[in-house]
Amino acid sequence: NAGVMQNPRHLVRRRGQEARLRCSPMKGHSHVYWYRQLPEEGLKFMVYLQKENIIDESGMPKERFSAEFPKEGPSILRIQQVVRGDSAAYFCASSPPTFYEQYFGPGTRLTVT
Amino acid sequence: AQSVTQLGSHVSVSEGALVLLRCNYSSSVPPYLFWYVQYPNQGLQLLLKYTTGATLVKGINGFEAEFKKSETSFHLTKPSAHMSDAAEYFCAVSSTSGTYKYIFGTGTRLKVLA
Numbered sequence: 001n002a003g004v005m006q007n008p009r010h011l012v013r014r015r016g017q018e019a020r021l022r023c024s025p026m027k028g029h030s031h032v033y034w035y036r037q038l039p040e041e042g043l044k045f046m047v048y049l050q051k052e053n054i055i056d057e058s059g060m061p062k063e064r065f066s067a068e069f070p071k072e073g074p075s076i077l078r079i080q081q082v083v084r085g086d087s088a089a090y091f092c093a094s095s096p097p098t099f100y101e102q103y104f105g106p107g108t109r110l111t112v113t
Numbered sequence: 114a115q116s117v118t119q120l121g122s123h124v125s126v127s128e129g130a131l132v133l134l135r136c137n138y139s140s141s142v143p144p145y146l147f148w149y150v151q152y153p154n155q156g157l158q159l160l161l162k163y164t165t166g167a168t169l170v171k172g173i174n175g176f177e178a179e180f181k182k183s184e185t186s187f188h189l190t191k192p193s194a195h196m197s198d199a200a201e202y203f204c205a206v207s208s209t210s211g212t213y214k215y216i217f218g219t220g221t222r223l224k225v226l227a
Contacts, residue, residue: 003127007168033214033215035217041220042203042217042218042219042220043157043203043215043217044214044217045214045215048212048214050148055212056212056214059214072166091156091157093215095213098185099213100164100213101143101159101162102215104149104156104157105156106155106156107155107156109154110218
């Protein structure tokens with residue numbers, strides 16, 4: 001059973017461009033969480049999604065950030081008009097329904113130049 | 114609201130010495146507690162978890178942690194440090210219902226001295 005997959009692993013964007021980060025959960029997992037790790041900091045919760053629904057987006061910045069988890073395909077975290085402060089590692093985790101344990105992907109390291 | 118405090122952002126131990134990484138949590142409901150390890154430029158690997166039952170939890174690589182409700186603590190220990198234990202360690206708490214989102218501590222970077 002493949003683990004949580006994230007791509008790309010490294011992404012470089014210029015200020016003002018868009019960044020799209022993808023997360024494929026483990027097989028059988030219908031819950032996806034996104035976390036952000038700023039340099040020298042811990043991970044901060046961003047958003048929790050189930051298939052076709054955003055359940056909790058209390059950690060998402062109000063502007064420029066959005067997330068989706070369609071019926072088919074990976075979950076996408078989208079950052080519009082990136083700024084240098086968006087440079088961070090973005091981790092995705094998945095879990096099966098009604099289960100507390102999350103399995104983390106390897107992360108996408110976003111660098112904004 | 115839940116929160117996690119990890120005392121000591123950097124800890125150094127000699128190889129073979131006891132490892133003790135501290136974690137205190139705040140939660141209005143019984144929590145689930147986790148310790149993760151992160152090696153440079155890698156993802157998070159689960160070391161151990163506490164949900165219910167036995168308060169002394171054993172994990173991988175010789176690590177263990179004890180849930181102490183009265184002290185709201187979940188400290189991570191290992192009797193004898195190995196060079197390969199050098200990494201960053203994160204304590205996390207989640208609720209036992211609802212969204213199960215994790216609240217992470219700020220991490221402790223463990224350095225093992227030869």
